[in-house]
Amino acid sequence: MKIYKVGDEKRAACEVCQSFQTVSFQLRDVPFSDGSGLVKNVVVGVCKTCDSVALLPFQSVPAVKKQLETQRKAVESRVPAHMIDILNLASAKLGATPEFIPLLMKYYIHMLATHPVAAVQLVQLLTSELATGLANKRLSLKGREIHNDINELKSLSQISNTTELLKGVVLAINNDVLINPDKQRIAHLKSLVATVA
Numbered sequence: 001m002k003i004y005k006v007g008d009e010k011r012a013a014c015e016v017c018q019s020f021q022t023v024s025f026q027l028r029d030v031p032f033s034d035g036s037g038l039v040k041n042v043v044v045g046v047c048k049t050c051d052s053v054a055l056l057p058f059q060s061v062p063a064v065k066k067q068l069e070t071q072r073k074a075v076e077s078r079v080p081a082h083m084i085d086i087l088n089l090a091s092a093k094l095g096a097t098p099e100f101i102p103l104l105m106k107y108y109i110h111m112l113a114t115h116p117v118a119a120v121q122l123v124q125l126l127t128s129e130l131a132t133g134l135a136n137k138r139l140s141l142k143g144r145e146i147h148n149d150i151n152e153l154k155s156l157s158q159i160s161n162t163t164e165l166l167k168g169v170v171l172a173i174n175n176d177v178l179i180n181p182d183k184q185r186i187a188h189l190k191s192l193v194a195t196v197a
């Protein structure tokens with residue numbers, strides 16, 4: 001097997017140019033073909049004519065596979081039992097069953113990951129008495145975007161521990177849905193419930 005170094009070049013077929021071109025091996029972030037995610041920082045052959053990724057050398061396959069597996073693996077965490085109760089109550093208030101919980105969490109994590117102002121308030125929520133308690137219930141979230149969203153939210157909120165982050169998100173849901181109902185947010189969530197029901 002030939003190992004390519006960054007900067008090496010060879011001739012290869014480029015799908016974009018629809019012809020043989022010179023490709024240069026470079027470190028790139030490569031999007032999945034369906035656009036649902038990104039494999040980061042792998043050696044790929046970049047077409048020198050159109051700058052698109054023309055080939056994935058065999059040496060990069062394990063790195064790509066590993067990143068794909070990590071991104072597909074569920075985020076598993078243990079939280080205090082009352083956190084799950086909060087999520088059950090919030091789901092009921094939205095007219096949904098407990099099956100809605102993972103989607104509710106993912107919606108909130110994504111929403112907070114794209115709203116820095118709301119994200120920085122999570123730390124504050126973790127000082128509440130409700131943030132404490134023995135972590136004895138499992139919370140599992142699946143999906144390709146969940147890892148990206150959680151990493152994004154960790155850096156925005158400055159909460160590096162996944163369990164603490166998820167607890168903060170549950171308490172944000174508690175606030176918005178149960179304690180100080182946010183009408184707009186609730187209407188949006190109800191339409192989401194209607195969509196997946």
Ligand SMILES: [Zn+2]
Pocket residue numbers: 014015016017018021047048049050051052054
């Ligand atoms: Zn090309």
